[in-house]
Amino acid sequence: MSNIHIEGKQYTSLDNESVLDALLRQGVNVPHSCKSGNCLTCMLKTDSLDLPENCISKLPSNLHQQGYFLPCICITNTTINILPNNNNELFYSVRVVEYIKYNQDVCCIRLERPEGFAYKTGQIINIAIPNENRLIRSYSIASQPQRDAYIEVHVRRKLGGAFSNWLNDNLKIGDTLKIQGPQGNFIYSSPPQRKLLLIGTGTGISPLYGIISEALYCNHTGEIHIFYGSHNHTGLYLQQKLQSLVDENANIYLTCTLSGKDKQTIQEEDKITPGRANDIALKTIKDLNQFDIYLCGNPGMVKATQMQTYLAGALMSQIFIDAFEYKGT
Ligand code: FES
Structure with missing residues (x-):
């Protein structure tokens, strides 16, 4: 249990409760998203010096030197004095x-x-x-x-x-x-000859599009297989741009999939396969140990596909996931 002082009031945390959860439980409005130390939206500033290492080590050094810490992963028994954030610093x-x-x-x-x-x-x-x-x-x-x-x-x-x-x-x-x-470290980090398997759903395709751009900028010559899924047509908003990359680059392959009721409206010219992107990818790609795998999108899909690709032969060290998950209300 710790005492938390903020804006002249005192709050307490329960055993094994993070500072963020304690403040939220007691009605203090603190911005937050992932609750796992990845997004930094919850950062608070303190002049207390004996905080657990994990809640400052994930921050860039300039921020923790200025007293910022991550309350979502801060579980402590000490008294914490919260200072007003200086948004110009952040x-x-x-x-x-x-x-x-x-x-x-x-x-x-x-x-x-x-x-x-x-x-x-x-x-x-x-x-x-x-x-x-x-x-x-x-x-x-x-x-x-x-x-x-x-x-x-x-x-x-x-x-x-x-x-x-x-x-x-x-x-x-x-x-x-x-x-x-x-x-975050969901970035292109593959050797240029390595085959890439990218599976994304909805706007989870956006960092994958960036990773493809980065790979092309780095003259990536290995095959790049993209499986892009959504449960409805609006989630496939980037299909045309990706198709342009396919048309311009012989080493890029694209499969778009629809899994919701919109799949009943698929026309032949849509170039869309009914089903889930991860299921279709796993049916299509067999030699997974030859690939670096990048997964982004629905957290359930990402975690399930990480395990499925590993069990199907991919090396865990070659599977990169966007671990971001919004847990706010
Ligand atoms: S880092 Fe604390 S909510 Fe994301």
Whole structure:
């Protein structure tokens, strides 16, 4: 149990309860997403010095030197004094330079890239709306840093999701957003001759698109097999762009799949296979130990496919997953 002091009030955590869960349980509004130390949306600042190592070691050194820690993975018995966050230390203010509406459910946002903002495609950034700093969400970066002057993210409307709906309905070119990051290590890290198997669902395709762009930038010569699935047509918003990559590159292969009731409307010219992307990939690709495997999308699909590909012969060290999972309310 620990005592947590914040804004002149005192809260307590239960045994084995994280600082974040303790604050949320007692009605304190702390932004959060993954609750597993990956997205950094929950960062808080403290002047307490004896925090567990795990809740500071995942942060870039400049942030933990300034006193930030991750309350979602902080379980401690000590007293913690929370200081006000300095958002100027955490966030860049950036303008929306392009806004593309793929369909009614998915938009592509291109943000100006702050000077000195270094990232690798596939990492995530946290986005906040100015003056709404308690609402923060994480999105994968789909742009390629050497080629693109902007930072690109894809946002799919979530049922009841205030943030994703706002971005899909209200955002326009010239608006300002705040971004923090980048973080995460879901990035292209394969030798250029290695075969790649990429399985993504919905907007989980966005970091995979970035990884393909990065692979092409690095002159990747190995085969790249993409299995891109959705339960409805709007989730296949990137099919045309991926098809263009197939048309331009002899080593890229694309299979698009539909698993929901929209599969009954598939026409021959759609080039869509009915079924789940991971099931079809596993039926199609046999020599999995020859592949580096990148998985992103629905967390259930990602975790199940990680195990299925491993059991089918892939090396666990060659399976890369986007572990991000939103656990907010
Ligand atoms: S790192 Fe704490 S909620 Fe994601």
